[in-house]
Amino acid sequence: MDYVEHVVDLVGNTPLVKLNALTEGLQPLVLAKVEYLNPGGSVKDRIALRMVEAAEKSGELRPGGTIVEPTSGNTGVGLAMVAQRKGYHCVFVCPDKVSEDKRNVLKAYGARVVVCPTAVPPEHPDSYYSVSDRLVEEIDGAWKPNQYANPENPASHYHSTGPELWQQTEGRITHFVAGVGTGGTISGTGRYLKEVSDGHVSVVGADPEGSVYSGGSGRPYLVEGVGEDFWPETYDRTVADEIIAISDAESFEITRRLALEEGLLVGGSCGMAVAAALKLAKRLGPDDVIVVLLPDGGRGYLGKVFNDQWMSSFGFLSPDQSGATVGDVL
Numbered sequence: 001m002d003y004v005e006h007v008v009d010l011v012g013n014t015p016l017v018k019l020n021a022l023t024e025g026l027q028p029l030v031l032a033k034v035e036y037l038n039p040g041g042s043v044k045d046r047i048a049l050r051m052v053e054a055a056e057k058s059g060e061l062r063p064g065g066t067i068v069e070p071t072s073g074n075t076g077v078g079l080a081m082v083a084q085r086k087g088y089h090c091v092f093v094c095p096d097k098v099s100e101d102k103r104n105v106l107k108a109y110g111a112r113v114v115v116c117p118t119a120v121p122p123e124h125p126d127s128y129y130s131v132s133d134r135l136v137e138e139i140d141g142a143w144k145p146n147q148y149a150n151p152e153n154p155a156s157h158y159h160s161t162g163p164e165l166w167q168q169t170e171g172r173i174t175h176f177v178a179g180v181g182t183g184g185t186i187s188g189t190g191r192y193l194k195e196v197s198d199g200h201v202s203v204v205g206a207d208p209e210g211s212v213y214s215g216g217s218g219r220p221y222l223v224e225g226v227g228e229d230f231w232p233e234t235y236d237r238t239v240a241d242e243i244i245a246i247s248d249a250e251s252f253e254i255t256r257r258l259a260l261e262e263g264l265l266v267g268g269s270c271g272m273a274v275a276a277a278l279k280l281a282k283r284l285g286p287d288d289v290i291v292v293l294l295p296d297g298g299r300g301y302l303g304k305v306f307n308d309q310w311m312s313s314f315g316f317l318s319p320d321q322s323g324a325t326v327g328d329v330l
C-alpha cells in the first residue's frame, strides 16, 4: 500500500511546470515552481514545519502550547496543519486587507483569528505586529514563530526549495525569480543556488511598486503577501542580484492570464513574480533557464483578482488593458 502517515508528510517536492502561452516570442525556458500543490496550499507549509520542529527541539514550544503569529493567511494554514498533527493551539493575527476567504480557511483548521487595521505603522499599538506581541504575553504557553526574524524561515528554503530546484533542473537553472515578503524564500533558496552553482545562478526579486525592497517608502499596494514597509531580519540583502518593481495592475493582469492561458489558478503575488520573470526573459537567450516560484493558489482571491467588479473599482480592467498582450504591458 502506498500512503503517508499524515498530510504534513507531503510538504515540499512540488513540481516544475513550463510556461507556454505567456512566454511566446521569448527565448529562455521559463519554469514555474508550483507551491500551491503543497498540502496546505502554499509555499509557507515549508517554513511552518521547520519553525515548529526547531522550537520543539529548543524547548520554546512545549506540549499543548499555543502558536501565536501575525500572518497574512498562508503561514497560518501551514502552522495550523502542523499544529493539528502535533496537538498545539493556534491564534493568528491578520491585517484587514486579507480576504475573508483566507481568514475562514484558518478558522476551518480550528485556529482563532484576530483582525487588525492595515493602514497603521508597525509600531502602532493596533498594528498586527503589536497585537501579536501582546497576545504572546497574555497567553500561557504561547510561542511566536516570528516568520520575519526566525532563521528557520530562510533555512527551510536553503534545505528544501533550493536543493529541489537544483535537482529538478539537473543543475541547468540560470535564474531564480521570487516575490519578496519576509524574504525567506529568496534568501534561503537563492543562497543555496548560488553556493551550489559557484555563483552562476542569478537571483531576481519581484516586489510591489511602493515597497521598501525596490526603493519605495512602504506606501500601500493591493497585492497580498509580498512587499514590506520595513526590512525584516529574514531578508538577506546580499543574495538578490536585482529587484524588479511590479505595479498592482501588471501583477493582477498576469495573474488572470496564468489561469486563462496556462491553467494555473494562482494568487496575485504569483502574477507579480511571473511579470518580473517575463521582463527578465526579454533580455535573455535560448540557453537560459528561469525558474519562477508561485507561492499559492487562486481560490483565496476569487472575490478580488478574479472578480471583474473588484478589478474595475481600482481601474484595473480598463478597455485598453483587457485587450492587452504581454508585449503591450511589459
Ligand code: PMP
Residues within 6 Å of the ligand: 072, 074, 075, 179, 180, 181, 182, 183, 184, 185, 186, 224, 225, 226, 267, 269, 270, 295, 296
Ligand atoms: N506570496 C504570498 C501569497 C505569501 O503569502 C508570501 C509570504 N509572505 C510570499 C509571496 C513571500 O514569501 P517570503 O515571505 O518567503 O518572502
